[in-house]
Amino acid sequence: MQIDLNNYEQMKPKSGAPVLSSGGACKVVGGAGGAGGGGGTGGGAAGPVLNLGSEDGLLIGSATMGILNMATMGDPDGRTATAVERLNKAGEIVDMFQGRATSQEEIDAFNKIEGVAQAVIIGLSLFGGGDDEDEKPPRTPSQEQARAVLLNLQDEVRGAYRAYARVPTLDDLNDDPDALDAIYDRFGEYERQSAAARLLLALWYQSDQDPDEATLAAWNGQVQALQEAEGTEGLIAAIGRIPNVRARFSANLPYLLNADHAFHHTRNAVLSRKAMAYRAQGDEARANVYLDSLSSELPVADAVALIREGYRSGFHEASARGGLVLERYIRGESEDFVYVIPGGEALLHDQAAYLLMVSAVSDARVGQVTAAEQRIDFLERFEGGNSKEAVRAMARYARTMLLLEQGKHEDALEEVRKGVDEFSGVTLIGPEEGLWNQNVMRAAEVEVLTRLGAQEEALAAANRWLRASGVAGHTAAPATQADVRMIVAEIRLQLGEPLWALNTLRKAEVIHDSPRLQLLKRDALLALGREDEARLAEALYQRLMDEGR
Amino acid sequence: MRTATKISKWRFLSAFALAAALAAPAPVDAQYDAVAVSPGGDLLVVVDGPGKLVSAYDATTGELTRILAMDTAAFRDVAFSDDGGEIHLVGRSYAAVFDAANLSAEPRVLPLPTAMGGMLASGHVITSSSETEESAEGDFVLNFTHAVYSLATGEQIREGTGHVTSIGHGQYAVNLREHVEIRDLATGQARRLPELPKLGGSPGDWTRIASILGPDHFYVTAYHSTDHERDFVVGCYDASAGEWLSTGTQDRLAKPSDKPNACDPEPFTSTAWMSDQTTDYDDPYRALAAIMDMNNYAARYFTGPPDDRTLVLEVEDARPRHRVIQHGRWGVLETSGSIEVYDLRTGKRVASIEAF
Numbered sequence: 001m002q003i004d005l006n007n008y009e010q011m012k013p014k015s016g017a018p019v020l021s022s023g024g025a026c027k028v029v030g031g032a033g034g035a036g037g038g039g040g041t042g043g044g045a046a047g048p049v050l051n052l053g054s055e056d057g058l059l060i061g062s063a064t065m066g067i068l069n070m071a072t073m074g075d076p077d078g079r080t081a082t083a084v085e086r087l088n089k090a091g092e093i094v095d096m097f098q099g100r101a102t103s104q105e106e107i108d109a110f111n112k113i114e115g116v117a118q119a120v121i122i123g124l125s126l127f128g129g130g131d132d133e134d135e136k137p138p139r140t141p142s143q144e145q146a147r148a149v150l151l152n153l154q155d156e157v158r159g160a161y162r163a164y165a166r167v168p169t170l171d172d173l174n175d176d177p178d179a180l181d182a183i184y185d186r187f188g189e190y191e192r193q194s195a196a197a198r199l200l201l202a203l204w205y206q207s208d209q210d211p212d213e214a215t216l217a218a219w220n221g222q223v224q225a226l227q228e229a230e231g232t233e234g235l236i237a238a239i240g241r242i243p244n245v246r247a248r249f250s251a252n253l254p255y256l257l258n259a260d261h262a263f264h265h266t267r268n269a270v271l272s273r274k275a276m277a278y279r280a281q282g283d284e285a286r287a288n289v290y291l292d293s294l295s296s297e298l299p300v301a302d303a304v305a306l307i308r309e310g311y312r313s314g315f316h317e318a319s320a321r322g323g324l325v326l327e328r329y330i331r332g333e334s335e336d337f338v339y340v341i342p343g344g345e346a347l348l349h350d351q352a353a354y355l356l357m358v359s360a361v362s363d364a365r366v367g368q369v370t371a372a373e374q375r376i377d378f379l380e381r382f383e384g385g386n387s388k389e390a391v392r393a394m395a396r397y398a399r400t401m402l403l404l405e406q407g408k409h410e411d412a413l414e415e416v417r418k419g420v421d422e423f424s425g426v427t428l429i430g431p432e433e434g435l436w437n438q439n440v441m442r443a444a445e446v447e448v449l450t451r452l453g454a455q456e457e458a459l460a461a462a463n464r465w466l467r468a469s470g471v472a473g474h475t476a477a478p479a480t481q482a483d484v485r486m487i488v489a490e491i492r493l494q495l496g497e498p499l500w501a502l503n504t505l506r507k508a509e510v511i512h513d514s515p516r517l518q519l520l521k522r523d524a525l526l527a528l529g530r531e532d533e534a535r536l537a538e539a540l541y542q543r544l545m546d547e548g549r
Numbered sequence: 550m551r552t553a554t555k556i557s558k559w560r561f562l563s564a565f566a567l568a569a570a571l572a573a574p575a576p577v578d579a580q581y582d583a584v585a586v587s588p589g590g591d592l593l594v595v596v597d598g599p600g601k602l603v604s605a606y607d608a609t610t611g612e613l614t615r616i617l618a619m620d621t622a623a624f625r626d627v628a629f630s631d632d633g634g635e636i637h638l639v640g641r642s643y644a645a646v647f648d649a650a651n652l653s654a655e656p657r658v659l660p661l662p663t664a665m666g667g668m669l670a671s672g673h674v675i676t677s678s679s680e681t682e683e684s685a686e687g688d689f690v691l692n693f694t695h696a697v698y699s700l701a702t703g704e705q706i707r708e709g710t711g712h713v714t715s716i717g718h719g720q721y722a723v724n725l726r727e728h729v730e731i732r733d734l735a736t737g738q739a740r741r742l743p744e745l746p747k748l749g750g751s752p753g754d755w756t757r758i759a760s761i762l763g764p765d766h767f768y769v770t771a772y773h774s775t776d777h778e779r780d781f782v783v784g785c786y787d788a789s790a791g792e793w794l795s796t797g798t799q800d801r802l803a804k805p806s807d808k809p810n811a812c813d814p815e816p817f818t819s820t821a822w823m824s825d826q827t828t829d830y831d832d833p834y835r836a837l838a839a840i841m842d843m844n845n846y847a848a849r850y851f852t853g854p855p856d857d858r859t860l861v862l863e864v865e866d867a868r869p870r871h872r873v874i875q876h877g878r879w880g881v882l883e884t885s886g887s888i889e890v891y892d893l894r895t896g897k898r899v900a901s902i903e904a905f
Contacts, residue, residue, distance in 0.1 A: 459885075460885045463885060463905060466905050467905070485905070488905070492903070497903075499610075499611060499612060500887075500902070500903035502612070502613070503604075503606075503611075503612065503613035503903050504903055506613050506616065507597065507602050507604065507905070510616045510619055511619070
């Protein structure tokens, strides 16, 4: 089977910063008056040029070294730092130095450095620092193909790791500025390998069937040809042109690099996506057929996908099904479980707690009260996570939603008001970018008030939530800000304030666009009698749906 | 010599919090960080607090017409040029100049050094910064410096010691350790304000925050923190007459019987004005905010005696307003869900937009 990589030109490349940013690595030159150093390899576009002889360039160099040192960081007790700790520290360093940046170029450079550092740290977490490549032997020839690419990537990660382990301090850098060029060469190669792996997996994912060896070989050939012609940037652009996989593959690189799960993931992800597509079309019967055809040995990664995507799309049967699987894995402490999200145990448990909460709400939504209660009870006793308070807040949220679904409105309101007081400072920690990241009880307060028809109170609660999300130093993730603004806009529409709803949506749109946002925008424009613009919003909604966003 | 504020070591943290407050763009509960209205009243620009979006509105219809900029933590102030042709925006590390007649055009961007904050007025931006050092006695000392930039050329035209808390009427107020100076933006010429009456102890024990009310009128709050309490002395100085028109302690001004119109917030008895006044340090007109009355929807439009007058805003409904601030000619009232902008010359509402 051949896939024409240029068939998707109508899809513009994804904007925003993925884990690995596009283009080549930063190019660094030596001290004042020094000769130019090597740039990113693999054909990537040259990034900002840093002059280490200047104060600003030195700052960036210092930040880079600090971040890179994080990859080998141990704490004072000699314990090896978790990937989460390293990521957090790298982020802190980038924030600190970004605060001193004096131009957008420098800010971009820091973002790129952080992206590379994240990728390296996650890669190390994924593959480990030891010699365990053979721990999970490939099961099929096709997996072997993919695994070969990934092992190359692993070597590159280790190569980069060793390279900057040799240049651990700024003093070393001052002695030998060219050493940094070598590091950036490594990064460039790492980016190229990573992009090739992602494109290969994207093609695999996009196909409706498991590829045979010949197909995989053909894909590899195309990827190689494209790489030779257009370099790393071309590979990344090709990933960006493939519908439905763009966001997933750019944002979830480590998730997909787990080759041992790729096979099952592909099959189950396609099945679950088809189930969700039929559900979106209103064909619940066919949706459930696909849902039921999912493997009973559903990899936990797919359970996670079912919960996350099912919940977001309103396919609560899928979310509930995923929750059941996830809980089983957690109870059994399956080895598989620890491979769900590379990045450290605490992060993993926070993620798991969040997913349990979401699936419990889904159980409640589809009337599975017993299952919901079981999941909430489990969550209340859940010991993992960075913050016990956050896990308790999640359990409280799920119980509130269960009461709401059971029609016990007054009880739900009482529960949520107690929760707002008790958990007003709780912020969930985890990779989710949904509105739950900020403050789960504020979300519950708005939802309960809305469902009770107290729109003015709900609007005030949403505004409090939005205001709290913008306090200096605690600015919420962009997607969170956009989600809360959408909630505000929805309430304003219910209150008969379409212009203010439209204004709010325009603010959300520049932060984080989504199909739901465009639908709300359409409704606001229709309420204002602006039908031409409403049609444009509807077209944009369709386009975003086609892109799988 | 740098301006220094001496603090004992164990109070360092609270002093650090004060420095942060001085740098903070707005109180935590504010719905926006800055508002500017074009001289013609047709264009409204709002810096939104939570998302740090800079949004331009058609003031007549209240419709958002363009997002001028977005940055999660950077924007501090926005203003129109005196002729209304430009929109000036200042962020943490840069200033931007937009063409008010062509909002889609790329702005002219001027890099600024990282600083505590920036204030805009009359085509200039002023940034302040501070450094901490430990004295021989073991106290921590905050040293404040500031710099003045021209938005026309991007050049730094002046720098100096002290913390700048107000800019307007072609001047800026510099708070030095033992007194306040009012400096001319164009020439840098300084006028030193006399010491506020009723300050006890040494002048260096007091921290001063000055606001420019008019060309010759300045409002000064001085406070002195002890371990358990903070003493306030406030006053309004008329430079043309060379005298303090009214002074007071705590959060009230005394009302001199022979100066019924001068700088006096009575009968505006809202308690909100004091919290605004003590937190919104970067607002060049914050003292005028103090004389906006959220209970009676009235504003004192101060041009100095004898032109002071009280204006009742033409508020359409009786919804509670929880924050009132004046931005030059424009007064802003906030409800829980909206921002209303009034023309303080006429009392009429010029725009009403959604909160956030």
